[in-house]
Amino acid sequence: MSMLFDEDAELDDEFVSAAFASDDVRAMEKPLLESGVPLMHMAASAVAMSARVMMARAHVSPDDAQIVLLAGGGDNGGDGLFAAAELADQGIPVTAVAVGTSLHAQGLAAFERAGGEVIVLDPRAAITGHEAPADVEEAQEAFDEALEIAENANLIIDAMTGIGLVGALRGIPAHVAAELGRESGLPESMALPKGESLGAFPLVLAVDTPSGIGVDDGTLPGPYIPADVTVTFGAMKPCAMLPPSAYACGQLVLVDFDFDTAPFTPAVEAMIPRTAAQMIRMPHIADSKYSRGVVGLITGSQSYPGAAVLSAHAAAVSNVGMIRYCGPTRAEDLVLREVPEAVMGQGHVQAWVVGSGVPSAEADENGDDVQRERIRTLLARYDATVDGSADMPPIVVDAGALDLLPETCTSQVLITPHAGELARLIAHRDDDAAAAEVTAADVLAEPLHWATRAWEITGATVLLKGAITVIVGYDEEGESSVVVSGSAPAWLASAGAGDVLAGTLGAVLAQGADTLRLFPDQVGLHAAVGAYIHGLAAQLASGSMQSGWNRPVVYDPADVLGFFSDMLPITHSPEHAHYLQGSLGQPITATDVIRDLTTAFSLLIRMYDDHDEDDAGDEDLIDPDEGPDDVIDAEPDDLGDDDDADDDLGDDDPDDDGGVYLDADRDYTDEELDELAKKLLG
Ligand SMILES: NC(=O)C1=CN([C@@H]2O[C@H](COP(=O)(O)OP(=O)(O)OC[C@H]3O[C@@H](n4cnc5c(N)ncnc54)[C@H](OP(=O)(O)O)[C@@H]3O)[C@@H](O)[C@H]2O)[C@@H](O)CC1
Numbered sequence: 001m002s003m004l005f006d007e008d009a010e011l012d013d014e015f016v017s018a019a020f021a022s023d024d025v026r027a028m029e030k031p032l033l034e035s036g037v038p039l040m041h042m043a044a045s046a047v048a049m050s051a052r053v054m055m056a057r058a059h060v061s062p063d064d065a066q067i068v069l070l071a072g073g074g075d076n077g078g079d080g081l082f083a084a085a086e087l088a089d090q091g092i093p094v095t096a097v098a099v100g101t102s103l104h105a106q107g108l109a110a111f112e113r114a115g116g117e118v119i120v121l122d123p124r125a126a127i128t129g130h131e132a133p134a135d136v137e138e139a140q141e142a143f144d145e146a147l148e149i150a151e152n153a154n155l156i157i158d159a160m161t162g163i164g165l166v167g168a169l170r171g172i173p174a175h176v177a178a179e180l181g182r183e184s185g186l187p188e189s190m191a192l193p194k195g196e197s198l199g200a201f202p203l204v205l206a207v208d209t210p211s212g213i214g215v216d217d218g219t220l221p222g223p224y225i226p227a228d229v230t231v232t233f234g235a236m237k238p239c240a241m242l243p244p245s246a247y248a249c250g251q252l253v254l255v256d257f258d259f260d261t262a263p264f265t266p267a268v269e270a271m272i273p274r275t276a277a278q279m280i281r282m283p284h285i286a287d288s289k290y291s292r293g294v295v296g297l298i299t300g301s302q303s304y305p306g307a308a309v310l311s312a313h314a315a316a317v318s319n320v321g322m323i324r325y326c327g328p329t330r331a332e333d334l335v336l337r338e339v340p341e342a343v344m345g346q347g348h349v350q351a352w353v354v355g356s357g358v359p360s361a362e363a364d365e366n367g368d369d370v371q372r373e374r375i376r377t378l379l380a381r382y383d384a385t386v387d388g389s390a391d392m393p394p395i396v397v398d399a400g401a402l403d404l405l406p407e408t409c410t411s412q413v414l415i416t417p418h419a420g421e422l423a424r425l426i427a428h429r430d431d432d433a434a435a436a437e438v439t440a441a442d443v444l445a446e447p448l449h450w451a452t453r454a455w456e457i458t459g460a461t462v463l464l465k466g467a468i469t470v471i472v473g474y475d476e477e478g479e480s481s482v483v484v485s486g487s488a489p490a491w492l493a494s495a496g497a498g499d500v501l502a503g504t505l506g507a508v509l510a511q512g513a514d515t516l517r518l519f520p521d522q523v524g525l526h527a528a529v530g531a532y533i534h535g536l537a538a539q540l541a542s543g544s545m546q547s548g549w550n551r552p553v554v555y556d557p558a559d560v561l562g563f564f565s566d567m568l569p570i571t572h573s574p575e576h577a578h579y580l581q582g583s584l585g586q587p588i589t590a591t592d593v594i595r596d597l598t599t600a601f602s603l604l605i606r607m608y609d610d611h612d613e614d615d616a617g618d619e620d621l622i623d624p625d626e627g628p629d630d631v632i633d634a635e636p637d638d639l640g641d642d643d644d645a646d647d648d649l650g651d652d653d654p655d656d657d658g659g660v661y662l663d664a665d666r667d668y669t670d671e672e673l674d675e676l677a678k679k680l681l682g
Pocket residue numbers: 025026029039040043072073074075076077078079100160161162163164165166167168169170171173174207208209233234257
């Protein structure tokens with residue numbers, strides 16, 4: 001059956017791609033808790049199972065496993081204690097460290113019944129049966145002892161705080177996080193395929209959310225512990241999708257509690273292949289080059305003609321009928337050399353792209369850049385107070401054109417700043433005194449906040465570029481709506497990549513023109529599709545299976561074996577780095593991305609085709625007769641002892657290492673494209 005019309009796959013897609021604010025998640029869990037569904041036990045089992053997977057793939061046998069639980073005083077700590085009890089009952093002892101003044105009573109009782117040890121850090125703690133340090137000196141000793149045990153463990157289960165975190169971590173949890181995780185700033189881990197980590201022991205499993213990260217706004221407000229795996233419950237939370245906190249979550253596991261999410265509006269949605277595929281305009285039988293979409297570009301300049309070539313070429317290969325280019329003669333010549341199909345001069349278009357490679361006011365000291373004048377005249381027609389502005393075609397406003405925006409834009413205006421450009425735009429336009437000082441670092445620290453602020457003060461749809469690109473647009477009621485796209489590998493961060501993105505965005509908006517006329521609020525969604533395809537092309541070009549955001553593995557309590565087979569192929573141990581499941585890829589240029597844009601489209605279009613289910617592959621890593629216990633006991637060599645598994649794990653042949661290698665000079669067979677689609681689109 002076609003991937004697009006498989007209802008189970010569609011439900012799964014909806015589940016993993018919608019994140020809800022923590023209050024909504026609490027409201028979702030309420031009816032289940034009231035009817036007696038043991039959510040905490042279900043959460044704990046998923047954590048225990050994930051811990052065992054992490055040990056198995058780091059090749060630590062249960063007898064050697066040293067696990068430390070950091071337990072806070074709330075329900076997050078309760079999940080951790082029940083999970084630790086389950087592990088202890090299975091013969092894997094866990095030492096619990098109480099970081100607060102209390103512990104979840106039933107969780108503690110279960111942990112004690114399983115024979116668990118508790119170290120209490122806070123002298124003010126009142127935890128029945130466990131003595132608190134008598135004074136500061138004893139507290140310091142307990143802290144040092146706990147730290148030493150944790151640093152020497154194979155695995156830390158971080159259950160200090162979950163969705164109940166208020167502000168930045170403070171007190172003992174803050175000290176613990178600063179010692180075991182990071183004091184502040186972005187995680188520094190290398191960009192590895194599919195959320196894998198080369199992190200040395202101790203590995204970190206975060207319960208629901210890594211402690212210390214901003215659950216609803218995606219910030220990193222203070223000390224936090226970056227995780228190798230985050231097991232999150234019931235529904236995705238914004239912090240697992242938004243930058244920069246999502247970079248601290250590692251591989252995501254989403255536990256299905258069968259919540260009724262229908263009454264709630266997602267706070268953030270992630271662009272996924274299904275949505276991107278559904279929004280690509282397929283050719284119609286009576287199409288003409290005009291009806292397939294025409295993109296007009298006013299990009300490049302005398303000083304930066306290369307941006308004209310990159311944006312025009314990218315637009316031309318992104319599924320439109322025609323492109324028109326306007327610019328200085330030198331840029332026109334270069335564009336024609338690369339894209340002979342391009343038509344020079346202005347005319348009727350379904351979408352505009354302006355500003356890439358055009359100097360800003362600051363750079364154009366004498367104010368004589370003719371491109372700026374053209375853009376200024378065009379953008380004046382997008383002033384929301386001007387008659388007819390609502391009927392203008394969508395327009396991508398990039399780079400040097402960002403300072404030419406009218407006072408209040410219509411929603412068809414899509415601005416595409418990177419962090420530095422967004423900071424400049426806010427500093428120039430925001431009346432708020434504090435905003436005048438905003439820097440790129442501030443924007444990187446709070447991307448959602450500043451992108452939303454730009455949306456408020458300009459009225460435009462905002463696409464803030466990054467490893468996870470954040471798009472703030474409109475919903476049907478005119479409120480803000482947030483979509484993220486994280487399909488690109490870090491290799492994409494290179495000069496000109498933004499020019500290519502602008503071209504692709506223009507093309508996606510042009511082919512969506514009919515829809516956008518009826519639903520102008522969908523500019524943001526189209527923008528996210530463009531960013532997704534751009535990132536996918538970069539994955540193809542670089543041969544990398546790393547991307548800014550990875551789809552979570554769904555944990556279904558009724559299919560634990562399925563969970564093991566989804567999780568096991570990835571390894572988390574320095575000694576086994578050669579087992580990386582996906583390829584690291586290679587450096588690319590913006591031109592390489594353009595070369596693979598058509599293949600990116602074709603992979604998504606193939607989701608409409610019928611595919612024979614191919615049973616060979618990752619599923620075969622687990623023998624159906626082999627239970628989880630056999631898996632955790634397995635020796636390294638046993639983990640890959642069938643032929644397919646061997647191919648997937650650590651074969652040195654680059655054609656067989658799970659990486660994706662595209663050769664621009666050859667045509668790919670259907671089977672090869674199917675294989676690519678499976679690897680990249682999940
Ligand atoms: N959703 C679901 O379906 C399910 C949810 N479940 C679980 O419940 C969790 C939510 O539990 P929750 O409401 O008890 O809050 P939680 O995250 O434990 O935080 C409270 C603790 O953190 C502390 N603390 C707070 N801020 C702090 C700071 N700045 N700095 C330092 N400490 C701070 C606070 O300390 P206090 O302020 O009280 O001193 C208190 O001890 C959720 O994440 C999930 O794991 C599952 O069991 C079942 C299904």
